[in-house]
Amino acid sequence: MLPQQEDLKLGKILKVKDIAKQYGVPAKSVIEELAGQGIEADDAENSVIPDDMIELVEMYFADLYDQDSEPAAAADKKPAKKGGKKPPAGRREEHGGDRGKGSPHKGGRPQPAAVSSARAAGGKVTLPAPIIVKALAEAVGKKPNELITDLIKLGELAGINQPISEANARKLCASYGYELEIGAAPKPAPAPAAPAKPKPEDNPANLKERPPVVTFMGHVDHGKTSLQDAVRHTHVTAQEAGAITQHIGASTVTHNGKPITFIDTPGHAAFTNMRARGANLTDIVVLVVSATEGFKPQTVEAMNHAKAAKVPIIVAINKIDLPEADPDKILLHMQQNGLTSEDWGGDVGTVRVSAKTGQGLPDLLDRILLEAEILELKANPKRRAAGAVLEAQMEVGLGPTASVLVQDGTLHVGDTILCGEHYGRIRTLINDKGERVKTAGPSVPVKVVGLSGVPEAGDRLEIFESEKAARAEAQERVAAKRGNMLATSAIATAEDLFSKLNSNNQNSLNIIIKSDVKGSGEAIAHSLAELPHEKIKAEVVANAVGPISENDISLAAATNSIVVGFHVRVNPGVNEMAKKQKVEIRLYSIIYELLEDITDALAGKLEPEKREKPIGEAKILQIIELSKGPKICGCMVESGSVRVGAKARVRRDGDLIYNGEVASLRRFKDDVKEVKAGLECGIRLDNFADFLVNDEIEIYEIELKKATL
Numbered sequence: 202m203l204p205q206q207e208d209l210k211l212g213k214i215l216k217v218k219d220i221a222k223q224y225g226v227p228a229k230s231v232i233e234e235l236a237g238q239g240i241e242a243d244d245a246e247n248s249v250i251p252d253d254m255i256e257l258v259e260m261y262f263a264d265l266y267d268q269d270s271e272p273a274a275a276a277d278k279k280p281a282k283k284g285g286k287k288p289p290a291g292r293r294e295e296h297g298g299d300r301g302k303g304s305p306h307k308g309g310r311p312q313p314a315a316v317s318s319a320r321a322a323g324g325k326v327t328l329p330a331p332i333i334v335k336a337l338a339e340a341v342g343k344k345p346n347e348l349i350t351d352l353i354k355l356g357e358l359a360g361i362n363q364p365i366s367e368a369n370a371r372k373l374c375a376s377y378g379y380e381l382e383i384g385a386a387p388k389p390a391p392a393p394a395a396p397a398k399p400k401p402e403d404n405p406a407n408l409k410e411r412p413p414v415v416t417f418m419g420h421v422d423h424g425k426t427s428l429q430d431a432v433r434h435t436h437v438t439a440q441e442a443g444a445i446t447q448h449i450g451a452s453t454v455t456h457n458g459k460p461i462t463f464i465d466t467p468g469h470a471a472f473t474n475m476r477a478r479g480a481n482l483t484d485i486v487v488l489v490v491s492a493t494e495g496f497k498p499q500t501v502e503a504m505n506h507a508k509a510a511k512v513p514i515i516v517a518i519n520k521i522d523l524p525e526a527d528p529d530k531i532l533l534h535m536q537q538n539g540l541t542s543e544d545w546g547g548d549v550g551t552v553r554v555s556a557k558t559g560q561g562l563p564d565l566l567d568r569i570l571l572e573a574e575i576l577e578l579k580a581n582p583k584r585r586a587a588g589a590v591l592e593a594q595m596e597v598g599l600g601p602t603a604s605v606l607v608q609d610g611t612l613h614v615g616d617t618i619l620c621g622e623h624y625g626r627i628r629t630l631i632n633d634k635g636e637r638v639k640t641a642g643p644s645v646p647v648k649v650v651g652l653s654g655v656p657e658a659g660d661r662l663e664i665f666e667s668e669k670a671a672r673a674e675a676q677e678r679v680a681a682k683r684g685n686m687l688a689t690s691a692i693a694t695a696e697d698l699f700s701k702l703n704s705n706n707q708n709s710l711n712i713i714i715k716s717d718v719k720g721s722g723e724a725i726a727h728s729l730a731e732l733p734h735e736k737i738k739a740e741v742v743a744n745a746v747g748p749i750s751e752n753d754i755s756l757a758a759a760t761n762s763i764v765v766g767f768h769v770r771v772n773p774g775v776n777e778m779a780k781k782q783k784v785e786i787r788l789y790s791i792i793y794e795l796l797e798d799i800t801d802a803l804a805g806k807l808e809p810e811k812r813e814k815p816i817g818e819a820k821i822l823q824i825i826e827l828s829k830g831p832k833i834c835g836c837m838v839e840s841g842s843v844r845v846g847a848k849a850r851v852r853r854d855g856d857l858i859y860n861g862e863v864a865s866l867r868r869f870k871d872d873v874k875e876v877k878a879g880l881e882c883g884i885r886l887d888n889f890a891d892f893l894v895n896d897e898i899e900i901y902e903i904e905l906k907k908a909t910l
C-alpha cells in the first residue's frame with residue numbers, strides 16, 4: 202500500500218485526492234487507475250504517490266483525462282471545461298458505479314477503442330505484431346506489472362513498452378483464458394514530427410569555424426582552477442570552499458580575437474564520472490601538471506580519459522615560479538606515460554606556465570588556438586541546436602535550469618527542447634557572464650531556463666517542433682524507464698519502497714544527501730559507495746537537490762537516516778524539528794571532510810572491538826580467614842598492579858578455576874584501590890573463596906577499541 206506519511210516526500214507531494222480534484226473524478230476512480238498501473242493505494246484519498254512515480258503518474262493521468270489524448274471512444278462525450286481536464290461525463294458515471302468489480306478491468310482504465318475492439322467475445326484477442334506488454338495487458342484486462350511478473354516466470358524480461366516474443370504472448374493469453382490472434386503489423390507510423398532532426402547533409406557553405414572547447418584536467422591542487430581563473434581574469438579560486446572545484450561549469454575567453462570555451466572540471470577522484478563527461482564534450486584537454494610534483498594518479502587517469510576520447514592533449518607544466526619547479530622531470534614523466542613532448546621531438550604541445558605570475562599563459566592560449574586550427578573545428582550555426590547538459594539544478598526564482606554546451610546549430614529563446622526526460626520552451630538563456638541572451642551558437646555554454654524538471658548532467662539537448670511532441674517523447678522515456686524498472690525488479694510497489702525505507706538495517710548507515718547541484722550529489726553517492734563496506738556500508742536513501750527541509754527530516758526519522766547537506770542551507774525551523782525527532786544533520790562544503798566524517802560515523806556505528814589488556818599478576822601466599830565475611834587471599838603482586846574492579850582469573854597448575862573481578866584490596870588494615878608489583882596485599886575476589894596457596898591470579902582489563910571499517 203502507499204505510505205500515508207507526507208514525510209516521505211522530499212519535494213512535491215502528490216496525493217490521490219489531488220489527482221481526483223484536478224480531474225474532477227472520485228478518488229475511488231483514481232485508486233482504480235493507480236491499481237491498474239500496479240500502485241496500490243489502500244489509504245484511499247490520503248495515499249501519497251511515491252516521489253519517483255509522481256512524474257509518471259501525472260503524465261499517465263494527463264494522458265488519460267486530457268482532451269489532447271482522449272481515447273476516441275469517449276472523446277465525443279467530453280464536456281468543455283476550463284483547462285480541458287474534466288473527464289467525460291460517461292466516464293464519470295462509470296467511475297461512480299460498480300464498474301470494474303470482478304471484471305477483468307478492475308484496474309479501472311477505460312479501454313481505448315482500438316483495444317476493446319481487439320478483444321472478441323469468444324475469448325479471442327487480436328493484436329498487431331509486435332506484441333507490446335502494455336497493449337497485451339490492456340487486451341486481457343491485466344495489470345502490466347502482473348503480466349511482466351508472469352512473463353518473468355516464462356523466462357522473458359520486458360518493460361511496459363517493450364515487445365515480447367509471440368510464443369510467450371500466446372502462452373500468457375492461454376493462461377488468462379484467451380486465444381491470441383496476431384494481426385498484420387501496423388503500417389509504419391507517419392514520420393514523426395519530432396525530434397526535428399537536423400538535415401542530414403549540411404550544406405558545406407553553411408559550415409563555419411567554431412571555437413574550441415577546452416578542459417583543464419589533472420591531479421588535485423596542481424592548479425586547474427587557478428589556471429582557468431588566470432585565463433579568465435576572474436577569481437574563482439578564492440570563492441571555492443576548500444579550494445576544490447565542485448561542479449562543471451563553463452566559460453568563454455577571447456584570445457587574439459578568437460573565442461575559446463573552457464569547461465570547468467573538478468579534480469577530486471570523486472568526480473571521475475563528471476570528468477569523463479567533460480572529456481567527451483571537449484575538443485582539447487589541457488593536462489595540468491605541477492612542476493614540483495610531476496605526474497600523479499589522477500594525472501594519469503585524466504590522460505587516459507582524454508586518450509580514450511581521442512582528444513588531443515596539451516600539457517601545461519604549472520607552478521614554474523616555484524624554486525623547486527623541475528619542468529624537465531615532467532618531460533620525463535610524459536615520456537614514461539606515452540606522451541612525447543614537442544621539446545623532445547614528439548607531437549604533444551608542452552607549455553611552461555605559472556597561474557600565479559601569469560607567465561606562459563599567452564603561449565598556452567596560442568597553443569590551444571593552433572591545435573584548434575589543426576582540428577579544423579566547424580559547425581553549422583543555421584541548423585537546429587544540439588548540445589549536452591553540463592550541469593543542472595533547481596534555482597530559486599528560475600525553477601529547473603540546465604547549463605548546456607551547444608555543440609552544433611544555434612539555440613534560441615522560444616525553442617522547444619527536450620533534455621533527457623524533461624522538456625519545455627526556453628524562457629530565458631543566460632550566458633557565462635550572467636547576461637540574458639537571445640541565442641547561443643556552436644561551442645557556446647549557456648544556462649537554459651524553462652524545462653519541466655532537472656535533467657541529468659550528460660543528457661542530450663534536442664529541439665522539437667512542438668511542445669506536445671516533446672512531451673510525448675518525454676512521456677515515452679519516463680514510461681520506458683519505469684517499464685525497465687518494473688522488468689528488472691519484477692514489481693516495485695510503493696509498499697516495497699516503504700518497507701525498504703523503513704528497514705532499520707543494522708549493517709548500514711542510512712544517508713539522505715541534499716546538495717546544491719545534481720552532479721555533486723551524484724559524486725558524493727559515488728564516493729560513499731566506494732568506502733570500505735565489509736562490515737557496514739553507507740546506504741543512500743535519497744539524493745536530492747535543494748535546502749534541507751522538514752520533509753527531509755521526516756524521511757530521515759522514518760528511515761533512521763542522517764541528513765548530509767553539501768553546499769546547502771537548512772530551512773528555518775528545520776534544525777529544531779531535527780532535534781525533536783533526533784535526526785542528525787551534517788553540513789559540508791568540502792567533499793574530503795564529508796567522506797572522512799561519514800567514515801568515522803560508519804566506524805562509530807560498529808560495535809567496538811573488545812580487547813583484553815593484562816595489567817598484573819599475583820601469587821597466593823596464604824589464605825586468610827576472617828571473623829566475618831568470606832576468606833581473602835594474602836598475595837604477592839609479582840608484576841604490574843592489582844586494582845579494585847579489575848578482572849581477575851585464577852589458575853591452578855595452569856587450569857582456569859575462576860574468572861571474575863577483584864572485589865576489594867587490603868594493605869595491612871587499610872582498604873586500598875591499587876597495589877603495585879613487589880608489594881604484598883590481601884585480595885578478595887568477587888563470589889569466590891576456593892583458592893589455595895600457590896594459585897596464580899592474572900589481573901586484566903577489557904579495552905574497547907573503536908572498530909575500523
Ligand SMILES: Nc1nc2c(ncn2[C@@H]2O[C@H](COP(=O)(O)OP(=O)(O)OP(=O)(O)O)[C@@H](O)[C@H]2O)c(=O)[nH]1
Pocket residue numbers: 419420421422423424425426427428438444445446467468469519520521522523554555556557558
Ligand atoms: N606558486 C604557485 N602556486 C599555484 C600555482 N597554481 C596554483 N597554485 C596554488 O596551488 C593550489 C591549488 O590550486 P588550484 O587551482 O585550486 O588547484 P586545482 O588543481 O584546481 O585543485 P582542485 O580544484 O582541488 O582539483 C592553490 O593554493 C593555488 O594558489 C602556480 O602557478 N604557482
